[in-house]
Amino acid sequence: MSVAKGRSINWNVGVRAVVAVICTFLFIAPVLWMVTTAFKTGNQAFSGEIQWFFTPTLENFAEVLGGTRLTYALINSLQVSVISSIVAILLASGIAYPLARYEFRGRDHIAGTILSLRIVPPIVTIIPLFLLMRTIGLNGSLLSIIILHVFMNLPLAVWLLRGFYEDVPKEIEEAGAIDGLGSIGIFFRMVLPLAMPGVASTALLCFVFSWNEFLFASVLSNAGSQTVTVALTQYVTPVGTEWTLIMAAGTVVAVPVWLAALAAQKYLVRGLSLGAVK
């Protein structure tokens, strides 16, 4: 990206930078406040003044993670998010690769139908699926949440992976065919490694959406299968000065997502826009 050299543009840089810093601060101030409060003692947090500088303490984190409920929920969420993302990627690849590579009847129709599933509000999906899970006895299990998270992430994954597989040059496959590889061999030994950065980013996005999901998890989980978002609802009516603990819990839940987003940064915009903006 070349920056234009016009005088008016240069004059503007300083002003734009200052306004941008102020805007950015408005977006991150509450998050910063959450994270700093998580490191405060009750007295520091409730002094009536905003303190940005203080001696940090880890006791909130110790208490939040020592209390078994959030710890169990973290383990549950990790299982749900990792398994559902992997399954979503596998199922989606099966659909996305043929969509990306072959012309066939109904191709656009399949892609469009899958995308349209993204429109359905989750509250519409959960009512019959809750009844179904109840009937087959999966209610309250991690498996039921995993199934719904795979369902939730599949349309996104199909649309993203389709784009990433299209980006792999076609000649690669021809080379593979000459080497005597079959379609499966070509996909796993040549296409997948080349598309790996995109595939990994897609998996990370699926992980984030699964980790942050609340409605499905809250309806389908029981005391033993709570995910982190469900476990956080215990803090919805705070008692006294529990806020430092609550902010520590919120930070613990947010950090894995920040890390995942950092890792997927290159393809984040493409992923969030379902591949529409590259």
Place this chain on the structure above:
Amino acid sequence: MTTTLTESRARKAIRPSGAPKGRRPKKLGRYLAMSPGLLFLAAISIYPTLYSLVVSFMRWNLSSGEAARFVGLDNFVGLLTDGLFWNSVRVTLVFVFFSVLIELVLTFGLALLFFRGFPGDKLLRALIMMPMLCAPVVVGLLARFSLEPTYGIVNQLMRSIGLPTTEFLGNVDLALPTLIAIDVWQWSPFLFLILLAAMQGIPEEVIEASKIDGASWPRIIWHQFLPLLRYPILVGVLLRLIDSFRVYDIVYMTTRGGPVDATSTMSWQIYNVGFRAFNISYAAAFSWLLLLLVLLAVNSLIRRMVARS
């Protein structure tokens, strides 16, 4: 005749994979690859959708021992004469319209601010993403804490510039605007990233050519940017519309539909009816009306998006 036959036979012998016979298994292969995913999607969407439609014509309360029975259009008639239903429609439409509109206008300006670049812009762009990456449940907790009257950062800041302490979430008139503000805060970064990436994708020559023609920046933005950004804006707005229609988590964590149903969105109301009052058939009918409303709102947009790709 005979020569062509032998020729083709010979070709088959040389390139077995290119022969017509080899094509069938290949085609079969692609359907085999697609089938697990497609069957999964069909199983989790078609069957439950139809089931939900059937349930919406029944009377079925999970908490009562009574067996489910068909009642025809009773649920739908009930809904259309239910004040709480219409209230939730109004709350949802107000929420969706204002949050998406404000987000679009705000982020268009913000993206214009960033797209020419300045020292440190990449860092700021990465930081701006933070609200969007927090789970809505976390944002809900954070909002409660931030807006808390005594210790909340918002009220502390307001007091420091002489404004009165305000109960944002407990006030009938302020609760919904506050929820909209929370949504704008959390999801503007999403539209911002899309618009910024799209603006940076505009070829430099387009801008240069307009400038040589003597066009001012507002003119360039209006006549060059908007037409070129139509597709990214379409996608961004579509995704925001779809997501804001389902708003639930934030309501659950902050206002619980109150005060006096001022923030009772459709998703929230359906949850209440179905999973608190256990009137599952009424909730099913309700959810069908929500789906229809969403389809009505995004139908033309999604058609354009699919046609474009």
